Amino acid sequence: MQYSEKVMDHFAHPRNVGEIENADGVGTVGNATCGDIMQMFLKIENDVIVDVKFKTFGCGAAIATSSMATELIKGHTVKEALELTNKAVVEALDGLPPIKIHCSVLAEEAVRAALADYYTKIGREIDFEVPEKDEEACHIIPEE
């Protein structure tokens, strides 16, 4: 198994690590049994993500995908952030080993979970798919 240079760069120098106090949206996905948990904090002004931070418990790919996901949504509108796909995260990282694809899915879900929290807080109806809390089975995406 080999990581791309981009993955290693984001793993060794993760962007936007930390927490945001009084965040407008916080989302947590994954579970410790499966070996990865991602937590995403959003600061949103006029529907624009002005700041984003993350904390991740997980492997190199989990840290790198979280870091890349924050980069891809920072400064973008909520609508644009909702369009972020795991594929876009994978492409931005110059690919992931097949067994690590589920980390990119988790990153996409962390963003959605944080946005769902934002919608709830401002009393807006959630009109997108929100990841379900799955404590039972580990999130495995089969190789395409």
Add this chain to the structure above:
Amino acid sequence: MEEVTKERFVYADNAATTPVAPEVAEAMTPYFTAVWGNPSSMYSKGREARKALDSARERASKVLGCAPNELYFTSGGTEADNWALKGGARFMREKQGRTHVITSTIEHPAVLRSCEALEREGFRVSRVNVCKNGILDMDELRRTLDGDTAIVAVMYANNEIGTIQPIEEISKLAHEAGALMFTDAVQAVGSIPVDVNALGVDMLSLSGHKLGAPKGIGALYMRRGLKINKYIDGGGQERGMRSGTENLPYIAGLAEALELAASRMDDMERIRRMRDRLADYILKNIPHTIYNGDPSRRLPGNLNISFEYIEGESLLLLLDMAGICISTGSACSSNSLEPSHVLLALGLPAEKAHGSMRVSLSHGNTDEDVDYIIEKLPGIVSRLRSMSPIYPGDDK
């Protein structure tokens, strides 16, 4: 975030493989360049190779306390495990109609997957649990053994947690039930003295690259008089049991490595002290750590510790950036999606198995290596914990 810097290279994964010892490489060279004959050839060029082969077998068998004709060279530990277990089980079914195979939950995949293959052939396989410290549950073994048991396969020392099993006692129980006893001693040979007769086993496997010989050579000890099913058909080498022209340079290398390891057994005390110093430091100075395995019934170079709230692959990658090679029982570092079956068998929850680190020290390691690990490890663990959403803090 602070840059991880590399000031030294420390290889602390000797349970994965060891570098070929210079003495071994030197001992092998003549068999590539000068003594290259086929040991089966009758002319002098073949006879000199035969003589060298016989001598290597004699030297290797002496280290293990067996007779030369009880030792069969193989391509490695995995082959020896497959042969011993499948050959032994099938032999006992043919001769005595026995169809029960007993093993432990913490075996190497070479044994576990061989057991599954035997299950597909109609064998019944019992996997005996280990206690919290990784030692086989002997009461469960006693209850599991029956008159149908063909073979008992329990590893001598575990590759992840280094736990040393009471093989003598297990052999005795297996034999009382009329079963064959096989032990995978791949991790033990070279690290602790191994005497096949004292152990009382019928078969024992070993691997060269764990003790300073190259990859691609191993051996199976098979007690005299026991003739389990042969492994490879062909020209009748290895007393007709495992055909194929003998890999003389590697066999000579294995013999040299075994003798070298036996002569260096005293150095294991130094290795044990280094291991214990590292363990003590980690347990005293890094909070939320768990010592995995038994502290005394353990290979001298092996240390296995779980760091809670972090994941092992990240730890491995950052330590690698610092120049330190270790391994982990995390699912993410392997091609499987499950954390270490050994750590789970100890009763460790999955999230704690994900954060495990195995250090395996050997002759090449020095006190300076341990100092360097001590210098680098705490910062790297802290760094990952500072990023972890589940870390409660050092004093929680």
